[in-house]
């Protein structure tokens with residue numbers, strides 16, 4: 134029996150829930166949002182889709198946080214999204230209050246759940262949730278960047294995406310760290326295969342800028358991240374033990390921060406494979422940790438001062 138709960142049924146929450154439900158691996162799905170009418174109408178849509186697909190997953194809707202219980206996985210995607218021109222870190226204060234509220238409530242009724250953060254700034258929101266709940270949580274982290282990188286390389290070189298491997302780590306955002314020594318095409322290192330057709334700089338620029346470009350035109354990023362997050366949930370529920378660049382908690386100085394690191398995802402989360410990275414890639418990851426810690430510490434201190 135698998136029970137997956139979604140906290141926040143906005144654009145990204147709906148798309149993840151749709152991807153999970155239509156993949157057919159969940160027995161029960163709980164949809165929670167403060168907007169009860171929205172979850173109810175979304176449920177009707179989903180039921181119509183599931184009738185067509187002949188998927189029998191049970192869908193429960195609620196606008197009471199306490200009714201979200203006994204979940205195997207809880208996916209948190211409530212809160213404010215970026216507007217055109219916003220940086221993800223601009224959302225910290227408002228979304229942090231919400232994460233504190235969820236952290237103080239959800240673990241009471243979902244003591245055995247695996248928690249997956251989606252709300253932005255996603256790695257920092259995972260750290261806030263963990264700080265106030267004491268519960269282990271991952272964020273979707275740089276698995277989203279990883280897939281953006283692989284898709285761009287495949288598209289530019291005109292090869293199937295299944296031939297491209299490798300990871301982006303660090304922060305989902307400004308401090309993304311490209312682990313170039315892990316990037317291969319058909320098992321051969323990127324630089325040899327890309328030759329003069331595609332540079333590392335072009336790939337990094339695309340991955341760092343594409344989300345803002347999508348938000349400016351479409352209003353939000355949904356389909357790409359939602360499919361990635363469905364895969365993270367699926368890897369947990371079906372015990373795939375697949376390596377994904379999710380953000381995991383890391384002790385840094387006096388705080389626990391979340392950083393994207395290629396990590397084995399199954400019923401158990403970990404280990405991370407930091408130890409098998411090249412020296413150069415480890416150095417990039419260390420820089421990302423330093424940068425994320427500095428930004429997080431400042432934003433967290435301001436937030437804690439405002440809640441006194």
Ligand SMILES: NC(=O)c1ccc[n+]([C@@H]2O[C@H](COP(=O)([O-])OP(=O)(O)OC[C@H]3O[C@@H](n4cnc5c(N)ncnc54)[C@H](O)[C@@H]3O)[C@@H](O)[C@H]2O)c1
Pocket residue numbers: 140141142143144145146165166167168171210211212213214215224228231250251252253254255273274277305353354355358
């Ligand atoms: N990690 C990623 O890759 C990624 C990708 C896309 C969006 N996001 C983030 O996900 C979050 C949601 O984005 P969106 O586009 O779905 O926004 P949205 O505005 O469409 O949806 C947000 C939802 O949260 C709900 N909500 C707000 N406060 C609530 C509360 N107190 N209790 C219950 N529900 C509440 C709203 O009713 C709404 O349904 C944003 O922070 C966004 O930046 C992350």
